[in-house]
Amino acid sequence: MAQQRKPNYIVIFMDDMGYGDLGCYGNRVLKTPVMDRIAADGVRFTQMYSAAPVCSPSRCGLLTGKYPQRVGIPRVLFPDDTAGLTQRDKTVAAYLQEHDYSSICIGKWHLGCLPEHNPIRHGFDRFLGLLYSNDMSPVHLYRDESVIETDTDQSALTEKYTDEAIRFIEEHKDKPFFCYLAHTMPHIPLHVPDAFRGQSAGGTYGDTIECIDYHIGRIMQTLQEHGLENDTLVMVSSDNGPWYEGSAGGLRGRKIDVYEGGVRMPFIAQWKGVIPPGTECGEVASLMDLLPTMVQLAGGRLDEAAGIDGKNIAPLLTGEGVSPHEALFYYYVDCLNAVRSGKWKLHVAMGGPQRRIRKEMPQLFDMELDPGECYNLADRHPDVVARLTGLIEQFDSTLQPVPNVVRGKRSE
Incomplete structure (x- = not known):
């Protein structure tokens, strides 16, 4: 995989979006032209798996590259929990920080609520978002370690998160950056701004997906305007299968299940000049693979004693090679x-x-x-x-x- 400089990374992570919720995965109800274009201009995986069928452990697997049971976050965390991510387990942001990356965590964290669990204690330079799910109380919006809004207007979060991501990209366009954008939607309770309400044939759930799709388009436009498309690997996925609404794409099961509908995730990626347009990957991969892939593409090395379960899947991004997983x-x-x-x-x-x-x-x-x-x-x-x-x-x-x-x- 040829490259001239360390790649920028943008990981856009939805909350409870199903395998079948995108047009590029066969959905004929929801309109997702931006995400469909990312797939068309890059790669679409058909066998990408989450580390878990629920929120906290799936995010743990993504950010640490480990099975969440190994980290000690095997279940959903709540606002009164004392458990959370510790310094024992290094995040992808912490690895990249060692290689001069600037990083930001935007959106839903859900890996612990105590000060020692905060994203800025785990390799992220900045944080704007919620510490846990939007159905948990209180719904406070944090900037770094401080509450900046109480009873925040959830219908404004998708736009607010996107504005923050665009500011970060523009401020760091001249050096490598990592933007982890973990949207609150379409987790219930569903919230959508008036401009998108009632627009989707898929009801309010569809409104939230189409709203997110539009705002992803703003991010892609920002990359284009600043000439960053060839330097940026954009990855879009979801934490687990859909809950009460949404499509599992005809797969058995939903959120909470380890049947395919609960753990098989949509995963699309674009890196112009590196990933050939229209690439399809049917190899088995895991969201735990993102950490070793991103670290090694950045020229870094993993801690040999860290017990990383993910594998480098850089070849799969370009449609080459086979799954690195025996199981x-x-x-x-x-x-x-x-x-x-x-x-x-x-x-x-x-x-x-x-x-x-x-x-x-x-x-x-x-x-x-x-x-x-x-x-x-x-x-x-x-x-x-x-x-x-x-x-x-x-x-x-x-x-x-x-x-x-x-x-x-x-x-x-």
């Missing part, structure tokens, strides 16, 4: 539910230890023939079940989860 594992909190290896996906549990449905397990699916996970082939391929069960047992025994899941009342 990907899917947890519900701290219970390993399923594994994907090659074309096979094996489910051995559903939910946590108290929700196991033993009579329906194991479930084995051929993901090439049956991406909807409709037809259990476990009795036809006992050798595959045995091999994948062995992978599960080996991985689960060596993961050594961090006991950072105690929920306790925090002091303000």
